[in-house]
Amino acid sequence: MSYAHLELVSYYLCPYVQRAAILLLEKNIPHQKTYIDLANKLEWFRQISPLGKVPLLKVDTEVLFESAVICEYLDEITPGSLHPLDPLEKAKHRTWIEFGSNILAVMAGFFNAPNEESFEQKRQELMEKFAWVERSLVTPYFAGESFSLVDAIYAPIFSYFDAFDAIADFGIFTDTPKVRIWRQALKERPSIQSAFAEDYTHQLLTLLKQRTSYLSMLVLSNPTV
Ligand SMILES: N[C@@H](CCC(=O)N[C@@H](CS)C(=O)NCC(=O)O)C(=O)O
Structure with a gap:
């Protein structure tokens, strides 16, 4: 299966980031992780994070935010949905x-x-x-x-x-x-x-x-x- 280039912008102890990290592992999705310091948000991060929060998922040149949305996206691009069909x-x-x-x-x-x-x-x-x-x-x-x-x-x-x-x-x-x-x-x-x-x-x-x-x-x- 081939995927877009996925990069999870993370903070080490963030429970919302961990949701997406679990999905990536659970569904065996190749990805890159970038950790940021939330106490010192860099300009590149401010430019792409509408809420100034992690996680972000960079999908090639697009950026997704909000962990629940990111998890649903990761589920949808991989076989075997983790959501019920009904x-x-x-x-x-x-x-x-x-x-x-x-x-x-x-x-x-x-x-x-x-x-x-x-x-x-x-x-x-x-x-x-x-x-x-x-x-x-x-x-x-x-x-x-x-x-x-x-x-x-x-x-x-x-x-x-x-x-x-x-x-x-x-x-x-x-x-x-x-x-x-x-x-x-x-x-x-x-x-x-x-x-x-x-x-x-x-x-x-x-x-x-x-x-x-x-x-x-x-x-x-x-x-x-
Ligand atoms: N509703 C967001 C919440 C994310 C969130 O609160 N992230 C925290 C870290 S755990 C954050 O980035 N805080 C930075 C800030 O508020 O300045 C989601 O589900 O992704």
Whole structure:
């Protein structure tokens, strides 16, 4: 199969970038990766990124942005769609992809909460979100035995929780046994294992230590992390 020249413009710890990285590996698509420093956005990046965000996918001379769109494109240019064929089922999968982005936004609040009260509020919100996911999950993957796009979207969410688990048990998945099974199945998937560097959790914890949030205070006061 021949493809256009694909270049994923990335940032090392970005969960949205990781979605596209998983798709590229899952579907065995030749590509190049370019890492940028989001704290120091270079002019070439500003010129091609309408939102100033990663990921971007350069497709020959064209540029795509927004991770969910990039993932759908990568799925469509390769055989064997990771979306259901039935339009209603496909639409349902897309709604859960959107929900995954919503979870990431709450996670950013959890990561950056300035005090215990707002941290607890975000923790509760995350538990509510995963209770919704629990009701729609089949397992071992989102829709059962077949890996789908929704799986690629949620894997980076769970990778962030690997870092949070190293700090303490925040009990977010205590009441969602199916989500726990799903998380484990994703962790064992080769494309997902290859998408994350071995020191991903360590890097994430290092980033967290540089913040001034309630969670970073918890990391700094935990001698085992
Ligand atoms: N909705 C976007 C979100 C991407 C996003 O928020 N990327 C972050 C890094 S994880 C970013 O580039 N932030 C840079 C900035 O906001 O200046 C997507 O799904 O691609």
